[in-house]
Amino acid sequence: MATPSSHTRPTGLAVWLVIAGVVGWFAAFSLTREKLERLADPTSSASCDFSVLVQCSANLDSWQGSVFGFSNPILGLTGWVAPIVVGMAILAGARFARWFWWCFWAGMGFAFGFVVWLITQSIFDLGTLCPWCMVTWAVTIPSFYAVTIHLLRSGLVPAPARIRRAAAGLMAWVPLMAILSYAVVVLVAQLELNALPNIFQTLFG
Template sequence: MPEASRRRPLGLAIWLIIAGVIGWYAAFALTIERFHLLADPNATASCDFSILVQCTANLESWQGSVFGFPNPILGLAGWVAPIVVGAALLAGARFARWFWLLFWAGMLFAFGFVIWLISQSLFELGTLCPWCMVTWSVTIPTFYAVTVHAMRSGVFGRSPGLLRFSRGLMRWVPLATIVSYGIVIIVAQIAPTRALTNIFGL
């Protein structure tokens, strides 16, 4: 068994709790805003700061209810998992390989969904939703951290090459996160032309 799998991943556990709380609160705030808009269709969300920085356009679009209900409900349910897993790891729990595979698959779905939402927000809706960006900011590093932990713990296999590659990889997660944020920022600078076209029908 790899050494990393015998140690409690305290850093990962703490991050999962922090990210889970932040992500859950962002989902909660968006859910409240959605209820507010449903109660009063003429109202504006409290996170609407300008035509480009707002929540209303995202919440009321079809992209905001991809599965037939508001996306924030996914966050309310989904972000509970990292909190529970992080707390369990702090308490000394050890999970089977199948559990880590399922947890990683859930994070992979969240990561892919966030990437899609970012593209829709920037290129189709032409907006930057503040609470959505909070969700993006914690989903990306959480996916990276869980992936690296799964790799170095032998979840994806125990080939010596893979284990060697994953050893020490966790220290690169912050840099990978910053690079990812940078890519989003760069794309956001390119997107406004398309965004203005969508908004004003030019």
């Protein structure tokens, strides 16, 4: 049986899940559209190709861009629906069973792990920074942190009371945790690709 604390309505989390889901879905939709246009005309350039470094085409055309046998954005088109539905359901007053939260967290964990792998492939193998991919990274990372902390603070994951209290305090720090994660990605990209001057030139040059 779920503990009473697991039945609290995490309104802030729900709002974020809806926002992240919409942003992530739009990024996946944009990448899917770019992929379809390139399939129709392989000689065309994607609208998000701004430079050798900042582009989508190299990512979409690589084997990493279709690691499961189909274009990765299709995963986003289907996967980002889940946070939207979960968030809207919570706002409507739904309460989910423990097993549901664990399944949802597993999905977020897969997304987080996949994004980390794609970041390393993009920087170290492809040598590119895909704009729409980076949008996906930006919403996946804090979403995973927030859902993980919610499971800990709510008692959905068996943990001592002090850990639940610590997790409850950590929820307010999710934005900072995300910013620090972004900073690590930026640092690695700068060290490996000298990315910042190229990005600034793309934006302002």
